[in-house]
Amino acid sequence: MSQIDLTNLRFLFFGYSAAWLIMIGFVFLLVSRSRRIDRELRRLKSLVEDKEK
């Protein structure tokens, strides 16, 4: 395999890795934000219930 072919393959790997990293990073961001929102929602609901008692 020539040097050009190796460079091509290396950068192809970088390209696909970058795309996956960005997408997986975004999914992690979504999941962590969902958890935070759900936690806050539960906390507020219990606060409202406590105050109404």
Add this chain to the structure above:
Amino acid sequence: MPRKTVYTLGILGTLYLLYNFYQIFLVVPVDALQGNIFRIIFIHVPAAFTAFSFYGVAVVASIAFLVTKNFRWDSMAVSAVEVGTMFTLVNLATGSIWGRVEWGIWWAWDARMTSQLMCFLLYLGYLLMRPAIAEPQQRGVMSAVLAIFAAADIPIVFMAIRLHNVRTQHPGPVLETGTLAKVYYGPFFGDYLAFLLLATAMMLVRLHQESSHREIDSLRRELHAI
């Protein structure tokens, strides 16, 4: 949130993407001129198509919000913009890596690349602006106006490689001119469809988060009133 729908779309999108990767790396022939790096096109271009599809959704939702003042449209717009911006980043990153191999440079300030970067920055500005406006109605209106304004950049990105008097480093349109061989169409459009499925799943999750946000706001107001 229709959890089942999100999981179904996510799993279908991922499986289809993996099938396309099998096609890309093991079935379709290598490009005679560019070699293996050419295979980056199967992510680079479908990511841009997906981003523009979602910016289109954001524009329609923004217009609907301006007309109806229904916050569901505002939620849809911000969800679509967020997913679209992520795919624009995928497009820019893969394009830069491809350019490094083909042109020997990471970035060229030509019409196509600069207008695409502008598009990314405009929608990033949209996402950064929203938390800075506390009043929901004002936030919705300003966001909708910015989403529509930013979409004016999309035809510029599209035309940047089609105008004869614009010099560009970027190659011309491969689909209209037939320079992309038919054998590549399967994984090319397949990746676009897989990205659309995944992006729709992500947008549904964001929509649910926005509706939870509205619920949190109303609970806070309720707590304040008690």
